[in-house]
Amino acid sequence: MSAGTNKLNVTVTEVVAVNELVKRFHFERTDGGNLPTFSGGAHVVVEMRDGDITRLNPYSLMSSPLSTRDYTISVRRDDVGRGGSLFMHNRVKRGMEMVISYPVNLFSLDLRAKKHLMIAGGIGITPFLAQTAQLASYGGNFELHYTCRSEALGSYSDVLRERYGNRVSLYLDERNERIPLERLLATQPLGTHIYVCGPAGMIKWVRDSAAAHGWPDDAVHYEHFAAPQPGTPFDVKLAVSGLEIRVGEQQSLLEAIEAAGVDPPYLCRGGVCGQCETNVISYDGTFKHNDHWLSDEEHCSGKKIMPCVSRFEGRSLVLER
Amino acid sequence: MKTILSRPVYGTLSPQAGKSHLLIADAEGASAILDLAKKAPEDFFANAHIMFIPGRTGDSFQNALKALKPAQYYEGPSVAAALPRLTWVLANAHMGLRMYLAGTEGLIGQMMQAALEAGIDPASIQTEHRGSWARRMQCVHCKGITENVTTQPATCSHCGLLLLVRDHYSKRHAAFQGVCINAEDPTEIPQKEEIFR
Numbered sequence: 173m174s175a176g177t178n179k180l181n182v183t184v185t186e187v188v189a190v191n192e193l194v195k196r197f198h199f200e201r202t203d204g205g206n207l208p209t210f211s212g213g214a215h216v217v218v219e220m221r222d223g224d225i226t227r228l229n230p231y232s233l234m235s236s237p238l239s240t241r242d243y244t245i246s247v248r249r250d251d252v253g254r255g256g257s258l259f260m261h262n263r264v265k266r267g268m269e270m271v272i273s274y275p276v277n278l279f280s281l282d283l284r285a286k287k288h289l290m291i292a293g294g295i296g297i298t299p300f301l302a303q304t305a306q307l308a309s310y311g312g313n314f315e316l317h318y319t320c321r322s323e324a325l326g327s328y329s330d331v332l333r334e335r336y337g338n339r340v341s342l343y344l345d346e347r348n349e350r351i352p353l354e355r356l357l358a359t360q361p362l363g364t365h366i367y368v369c370g371p372a373g374m375i376k377w378v379r380d381s382a383a384a385h386g387w388p389d390d391a392v393h394y395e396h397f398a399a400p401q402p403g404t405p406f407d408v409k410l411a412v413s414g415l416e417i418r419v420g421e422q423q424s425l426l427e428a429i430e431a432a433g434v435d436p437p438y439l440c441r442g443g444v445c446g447q448c449e450t451n452v453i454s455y456d457g458t459f460k461h462n463d464h465w466l467s468d469e470e471h472c473s474g475k476k477i478m479p480c481v482s483r484f485e486g487r488s489l490v491l492e493r
Numbered sequence: 494m495k496t497i498l499s500r501p502v503y504g505t506l507s508p509q510a511g512k513s514h515l516l517i518a519d520a521e522g523a524s525a526i527l528d529l530a531k532k533a534p535e536d537f538f539a540n541a542h543i544m545f546i547p548g549r550t551g552d553s554f555q556n557a558l559k560a561l562k563p564a565q566y567y568e569g570p571s572v573a574a575a576l577p578r579l580t581w582v583l584a585n586a587h588m589g590l591r592m593y594l595a596g597t598e599g600l601i602g603q604m605m606q607a608a609l610e611a612g613i614d615p616a617s618i619q620t621e622h623r624g625s626w627a628r629r630m631q632c633v634h635c636k637g638i639t640e641n642v643t644t645q646p647a648t649c650s651h652c653g654l655l656l657l658v659r660d661h662y663s664k665r666h667a668a669f670q671g672v673c674i675n676a677e678d679p680t681e682i683p684q685k686e687e688i689f690r
């Protein structure tokens with residue numbers, strides 16, 4: 173079992189429809205008492221038992237780190253994904269008991285920063301709800317720029333505005349508004365760190381622009397969970413455990429390995445933390461790499477795969493697992 | 494040379510992507526700026542500020558530095574004289590500023606210290622050693638700072654103790670630590686050798 177995979181038994185205490193696409197879930201410890209402390213930016217992995225399929229999806233905690241009475245997450249419905257978000261939306265009800273992981277933070281604030289500049293796109297707002305609460309608790313200096321499709325889909329923009337006034341700026345696609353990134357990057361005082369969470373294209377835009385403006389990498393933080401993509405089923409040999417498994421269409425390679433009774437390491441299940449890195453012993457076919465962890469060279473080398481998000485198509489694949 | 498972890502390591506200056514550039518050098522450090530200029534994109538110095546402390550090199554580098562046409566050029570008699578200007582420049586600076594420090598360890602260390610205090614990320618600072626290896630030393634006993642130490646051992650200019658100049662470096666004081674070399678028997682006076690040249 174890997175670090176961060178300690179489990180918590182929780183009960184769903186509230187389910188709130190935030191808007192057309194987003195639902196919020198509140199969890200409390202089933203045995204009462206406080207949940208483990210966490211810091212803004214942390215996520216938990218939620219186990220979804222759906223018949224004989226178990227899905228494990230990471231979601232950022234959005235509640236204030238100052239209160240560990242409950243954890244809250246927000247889930248955006250994805251009608252074409254592998255069904256994790258649909259399960260949350262359609263099947264999870266108040267009173268239900270669930271299992272979640274201990275919180276893990278792969279997107280933490282750098283508290284040495286003199287100022288925190290936050291850029292959120294869509295549902296990428298969730299980690300910032302926790303981070304702003306954490307910073308506001310001691311008068312930390314932050315500014316949040318939040319872009320979304322429309323007023324109606326701007327989850328929590330009203331709450332954030334109410335809490336933090338003009339430290340929060342909202343940009344709506346429906347009004348053709350765009351984050352003035354160039355100006356923001358050019359006018360920050362020394363010691364500012366930038367944080368971005370949102371769609372892949374947005375993260376790339378912010379990272380590339382910051383680098384071109386001379387921002388050091390250490391001051392640029394981003395979080396992008398790649399949701400595992402469905403794909404063609406494929407067969408894998410696990411050399412260490414001596415098993416042969418089949419990865420189903422709606423299953424990730426990591427889930428298939430787990431379903432076979434092997435307990436490989438993982439933390440984020442979104443291709444960012446590096447924990448699940450697995451050596452390839454031999455292969456005949458093509459890799460479908462979806463992670464943000466391996467370098468381009470490693471992706472081309474055919475020597476490594478991140479089973480939480482990546483797949484394979486071809487005749488044979490043997491992993492050192 | 495293998496030494497302890499706190500001993501600073503220096504690199505080679507090279508132009509970085511950035512909105513503005515602050516280059517600070519003393520004495521032979523100017524030549525590191527001139528070498529960087531050979532690799533710099535055309536508009537680099539239009540957004541650059543050079544601060545130079547000529548020291549023992551007199552007027553041999555000024556003209557070459559001015560010929561780079563930096564947006565701002567400053568010349569001062571000492572690091573101490575230049576520090577208030579640096580503090581002011583940094584207070585008004587924005588993210589995207591790149592810093593380049595070249596010359597003696599004393600200059601690099603003190604400028605670095607002021608820069609970190611202003612909140613600049615260490616990854617935004619490049620350093621290159623040129624010229625003298627003279628050390629800025631802090632006496633661990635009286636805390637006094639002695640500049641331009643070239644001998645081993647060295648006499649503390651404040652309390653007069655004879656100090657072993659260690660490789661142990663304090664970033665916070667921008668100084669090497671000097672520890673009494675003959676505490677057991679003050680009558681034992683090891684020969685001073687000129688080693689930090």
Ligand code: FES
Pocket residue numbers: 437438439440441442443444445446447448449463465478479480481
């Ligand atoms: S579990 Fe984090 S990269 Fe796979």
